[in-house]
Amino acid sequence: xxxxxxxxxxxxxxxxxxxxxxxxxxxxxxxxxxxxxxxxxxxxxxxxxxxxxxxxxxxxxxxxxxxxxxxxxxxxxxxxxxxxxxxxxxxxxxxxxxxxxxxxxxxxxxxxxxxxxxxxxxxxxxxxxxxxxxxxxxxxxxxxxxxxxxxxxxxxxxxxxxxxxxxxxxxxxxxxxxxxxxxxxxxxxxxxxx
Amino acid sequence: xxxxxxxxxxxxxxxxxxxxxxxxxxxxxxxxxxxxxxxxxxxxxxxxxxxxxxxxxxxxxxxxxxxxxxxxxxxxxxxxxxxxxxxxxxxxxxxxxxxxxxxxxxxxxxxxxxxxxxxxxxxxxxxxxxxxxxxxxxxxxxxxxxxxxxxxxxxxxxxxxxxxxxxxxxxxxxxxxxxxxxxxxxxxxxxxxxxxxxxxxxxxxxxxxxxxxxxxxxxxxxxxxxxxxxxxxxxxxxxxxxxxxxxxxxxxxxxxxxxxxxxxxxxxxxxxxxxxxxxxxxxxxxxxxxxxxxxxxxxxxxxxxxxxxxxxxxxxxxxxxxxxxxxxxxxxxxxxxxxxxxxxxxxxxxxxxxxxxxxxxxxxxxxxxxxxxxxxxxxxxxxxxxxxxxxxxxxxxxxxxxxxxxxxxxxxxxxxxxxxxxxxxxxxxxxxxxxxxxxxxxxxxxxxxxxxxxxxxxxxxxxxxxxxxxxxxxx
Numbered sequence: 016x017x018x019x020x021x022x023x024x025x026x027x028x029x030x031x032x033x034x035x036x037x038x039x040x041x042x043x044x045x046x047x048x049x050x051x052x053x054x055x056x057x058x059x060x061x062x063x064x065x066x067x068x069x070x071x072x073x074x075x076x077x078x079x080x081x082x083x084x085x086x087x088x089x090x091x092x093x094x095x096x097x098x099x100x101x102x103x104x105x106x107x108x109x110x111x112x113x114x115x116x117x118x119x120x121x122x123x124x125x126x127x128x129x130x131x132x133x134x135x136x137x138x139x140x141x142x143x144x145x146x147x148x149x150x151x152x153x154x155x156x157x158x159x160x161x162x163x164x165x166x167x168x169x170x171x172x173x174x175x176x177x178x179x180x181x182x183x184x185x186x187x188x189x190x191x192x193x194x195x196x197x198x199x200x201x202x203x204x205x206x207x208x209x
Numbered sequence: 210x211x212x213x214x215x216x217x218x219x220x221x222x223x224x225x226x227x228x229x230x231x232x233x234x235x236x237x238x239x240x241x242x243x244x245x246x247x248x249x250x251x252x253x254x255x256x257x258x259x260x261x262x263x264x265x266x267x268x269x270x271x272x273x274x275x276x277x278x279x280x281x282x283x284x285x286x287x288x289x290x291x292x293x294x295x296x297x298x299x300x301x302x303x304x305x306x307x308x309x310x311x312x313x314x315x316x317x318x319x320x321x322x323x324x325x326x327x328x329x330x331x332x333x334x335x336x337x338x339x340x341x342x343x344x345x346x347x348x349x350x351x352x353x354x355x356x357x358x359x360x361x362x363x364x365x366x367x368x369x370x371x372x373x374x375x376x377x378x379x380x381x382x383x384x385x386x387x388x389x390x391x392x393x394x395x396x397x398x399x400x401x402x403x404x405x406x407x408x409x410x411x412x413x414x415x416x417x418x419x420x421x422x423x424x425x426x427x428x429x430x431x432x433x434x435x436x437x438x439x440x441x442x443x444x445x446x447x448x449x450x451x452x453x454x455x456x457x458x459x460x461x462x463x464x465x466x467x468x469x470x471x472x473x474x475x476x477x478x479x480x481x482x483x484x485x486x487x488x489x490x491x492x493x494x495x496x497x498x499x500x501x502x503x504x505x506x507x508x509x510x511x512x513x514x515x516x517x518x519x520x521x522x523x524x525x526x527x528x529x530x531x532x533x534x535x536x537x538x539x540x541x542x543x544x545x546x547x548x549x550x551x552x553x554x555x556x557x558x559x560x561x562x563x564x565x566x567x568x569x570x571x572x573x574x575x576x577x578x579x580x581x582x583x584x585x586x587x588x589x590x591x592x593x594x595x596x597x598x599x600x601x602x603x604x605x606x607x608x609x610x611x612x613x614x615x616x617x618x619x620x621x622x623x624x625x626x627x628x629x630x631x632x633x634x635x636x637x638x639x640x641x642x643x644x645x646x647x648x649x650x651x652x653x654x655x656x657x658x659x660x661x662x663x664x665x666x667x668x669x670x671x672x673x674x675x676x677x678x679x680x681x682x683x684x
Binding site: 060 | 226237246250253254263275293297344358360361362363365371372408412439508525642643
């Protein structure tokens with residue numbers, strides 16, 4: 016994973032609560048055996064009309080959302096399945112951060128492992144961001160704040176290990192492999208117990 | 210030592226490296242279940258890095274999501290939905306052969322939905338940690354295992370190290386007191402619970418279901434309850450193992466046999482929350498208040514008794530959900546015309562579920578214009594059901610009897626509903642488009658699904674079951 020230290024972008028808003036992983040990428044597209052090329056399928060059934068043209072009612076199809084890489088979404092974004100295809104599709108579509116008052120556990124876990132900043136905010140600040148689409152934000156991962164255009168700041172919590180991995184581009188599998196001795200010891204205990 | 214919850218006992222027994230402020234715990238995984246959809250990228254990662262599986266003996270793979278549920282064609286080929294689905298299945302066959310993983314594939318007498326075959330084979334056991342790249346892994350919690358879904362990156366972690374990096378979730382107790390009324394089952398109960406606590410009511414938590422109504426459930430019913438823990442946002446859901454659990458598991462292929470079995474049971478009996486164990490949160494549910502329950506919106510938290518009025522939308526998202534479903538605020542779901550009925554999925558495809566549906570369908574007909582699919586959860590369920598003649602009940606009623614698989618729960622295998630069709634489904638998710646683009650899903654129990662198929666409208670199964678009871682009494 017490449018290090019992610021900060022992200023600057025205007026925001027786009029999908030205000031619906033409980034945007035589930037089937038809406039992010041419908042299950043019928045999960046027959047892929049790679050991680051690549053899922054961006055064109057992101058939000059497929061919401062984003063396109065029956066004839067394949069862009070649905071003008073989909074907020075991210077609005078001209079002002081073009082080029083935005085920070086998504087402000089309604090509460091409980093990413094609920095549903097464990098498919099990592101959801102963060103893969105979002106990243107390939109150009110979304111690099113999701114800001115929300117509450118993010119579903121598995122989605123958040125998957126997102127952070129891919130360098131997608133899934134960040135939970137306090138409700139008041141979340142509500143304000145939902146009502147003010149298109150503002151320019153800078154997310155500072157190291158110091159855990161979001162800089163607003165007027166100089167204001169919104170602080171956020173980030174699990175310390177996830178933050179460390181984002182800042183340093185840490186390979187978590189490599190980290191786990193370094194603990195082979197402890198894993199061996201645990202397995203030996205299992206053998207004894209059995 | 211302080212009093213511990215069941216969850217904490219299982220967690221603590223699997224900690225390889227303890228959690229600190231800076232680092233998550235390293236948690237050992239006893240059983241890693243694998244299917245074709247969420248594993249190919251993880252196998253590729255291992256291949257690219259030149260890594261091997263640490264413990265292929267702790268892995269169990271099957272084919273379920275992308276597999277067709279129609280029998281083979283006359284020429285012996287399988288009627289896959291498309292070439293990609295077929296390629297994905299072939300990829301898992303190749304990966305399992307290359308890496309040495311036991312695969313219950315097309316030629317296996319045990320193939321089936323991953324969460325159905327794990328318990329059937331006795332691979333699922335009390336006190337284990339069990340993971341799979343699939344959110345409904347929570348099903349296995351019914352046996353007192355800590356079982357949860359993971360993403361594909363983590364699937365790779367477990368393949369290479371048999372471990373996961375995890376922050377400890379918080380325990381949430383759901384006490385279900387009292388007795389479920391006649392004709393009301395585990396599916397009604399879990400839909401009712403999610404309706405009460407909401408789709409994010411369990412976020413950050415592991416649910417322990419407990420109380421008299423939970424202890425009274427069969428293993429199949431407990432699996433139905435734990436299966437849908439993720440629909441309340443919980444990491445996992447579990448139930449303390451008891452004599453019902455042990456009786457169900459005894460003699461299954463992968464459980465200890467002989468004196469080792471007795472020793473295992475003695476150890477498993479300690480897997481209960483201690484008196485005075487503290488939960489982060491506790492919820493009480495009165496089982497006697499639960500009625501046949503269905504969903505009316507586009508997430509499993511939008512669930513109500515089928516005779517209760519659909520609530521008015523309180524925000525734009527709920528309005529969108531009601532519009533999508535064409536649900537009418539103020540009117541009950543009961544009586545809504547039905548196009549398709551699906552009995553199956555890891556929630557409700559076990560023998561008892563099929564018996565429940567067959568009890569309603571026996572001697573009756575699926576209503577004209579309604580399509581009904583019955584898809585057993587595994588080859589074992591199919592064999593058992595056929596030996597009881599259940600398939601004759603279904604086909605005589607006009608339903609389609611299929612080959613095991615995830616089928617219309619996920620609609621990526623050729624089984625799907627058409628835009629606008631209303632599906633009464635025993636599966637677990639009623640998200641927009643889940644059962645086909647534009648399809649409208651109403652989640653329900655197998656009995657409700659069968660009754661709705663017969664009536665052609667969402668129907669209380671007690672209307673039929675009570676008739677049956679009075680006929681049987683008269684006879």
